[in-house]
Amino acid sequence: KAGVTQTPRYLIKTRGQQVTLSCSPISGHRSVSWYQQTPGQGLQFLFEYFSETQRNKGNFPGRFSGRQFSNSRSEMNVSTLELGDSALYLCASSLGLAGGLRNIQYFGAGTRLSVL
Amino acid sequence: AQSVTQPDIHITVSEGASLELRCNYSYGATPYLFWYVQSPGQGLQLLLKYFSGDTLVQGIKGFEAEFKRSQSSFNLRKPSVHWSDAAEYFCADLSGGYNKLIFGAGTRLAVHP
Numbered sequence: 001k002a003g004v005t006q007t008p009r010y011l012i013k014t015r016g017q018q019v020t021l022s023c024s025p026i027s028g029h030r031s032v033s034w035y036q037q038t039p040g041q042g043l044q045f046l047f048e049y050f051s052e053t054q055r056n057k058g059n060f061p062g063r064f065s066g067r068q069f070s071n072s073r074s075e076m077n078v079s080t081l082e083l084g085d086s087a088l089y090l091c092a093s094s095l096g097l098a099g100g101l102r103n104i105q106y107f108g109a110g111t112r113l114s115v116l
Numbered sequence: 117a118q119s120v121t122q123p124d125i126h127i128t129v130s131e132g133a134s135l136e137l138r139c140n141y142s143y144g145a146t147p148y149l150f151w152y153v154q155s156p157g158q159g160l161q162l163l164l165k166y167f168s169g170d171t172l173v174q175g176i177k178g179f180e181a182e183f184k185r186s187q188s189s190f191n192l193r194k195p196s197v198h199w200s201d202a203a204e205y206f207c208a209d210l211s212g213g214y215n216k217l218i219f220g221a222g223t224r225l226a227v228h229p
Contacts, residue, residue: 004159033215043206043219056216090159094215103148103210105217107159 002027004093004108012114018079021111023091025072031096032074033105034066037088046089049074050096078113086115118142120209122220129197130228137192137223139207148210149190150217151181155203163205166190177201202227 005024013019025032033056034046045058049068066076072093078085089112092105119142129135141147148167152160164175171183181192190207207220 006159031215033217035217042221043208043217045216045218048215050215058216092160092215092217096215103215104150104162104165105210105215106162107152109159112157 004091004106006089006091006108006111008111009109010112010114012116013081014116015081015083017081018077019081019113020075020077021089021091021113023074023076023093023108025074025091025093026106029093029095029106030072031094032068032072033092033094034074034076035090035092036060037090037110038086043090046076081115083115086113088112118209118218120207120218120220122205122207122223124223125221126224126226128226128228131199132196135192135194135197135201135225137205137207137225139190139192139220140188141190141207141209142188147190149181149183150208150210151175151179151190151192152206152208153177153203154206154222160206163192197225197227199227199229201225 007022031050033048037043048056052068063079068074088110090110092107094105121140150165151163154160163179164173166173166183174180179194204222204224206222208217
């Protein structure tokens with residue numbers, strides 16, 4: 001069974017640009033969660049999608065958005081990039097249904113975004 | 117607010133020595149607790165999980181963790197560390213609802229030969 005796939009692995013952008021990151025979950029998983037990892041703030045939850053609906057959102061500005069498609073693939077978008085958006089962006093997939101084992105999250109390798 | 121604390125930022129052990137990484141959680145109800153490991157430039161790999169039942173849980177790579185409600189702790193242990201265990205270890209709590217993991221700050225493990 002293929003794992004969680006994130007593309008691209010590396011991105012370099014300049015301030016003010018926008019960027020789109022992609023995440024393909026494990027087959028059969030309907031939930032995708034996104035996290036930002038930085039040396040200063042650690043791992044922080046961005047948002048979670050289940051069946052094309054955002055169910056949960058972290059404390060990030062509106063420049064950070066996401067969506068999920070009918071095949072459960074997800075994208076996140078960051079508009080008007082700032083230097084502080086440089087980070088490793090991780091997505092995780094799970095079955096997404098309520099109850100214990102079905103909430104285990106499996107992570108992709110991440111997309112390293114550098115904003116210059 | 118829900119939080120997870122890993123008191124040790126860096127730990128160095130000798131190869132073959134035992135290891136214990138500390139984790140404390142703050143959520144009052146029964147937590148869903150995890151340990152993940154991250155090698156440089158990689159994503160997070162699940163080591164083990166606790167939902168309920170037996171408070172001593174076994175994971176991959178010879179790791180185990182013990183849930184202690186009285187101490188709000190979920191410490192990770194390994195009896196004999198290998199050089200390949202050098203990585204960063206994260207404790208996390210899923211109790212925030214809808215697949216929102218709350219992570220500790222991480223503990224970076226170095227292994228001396």
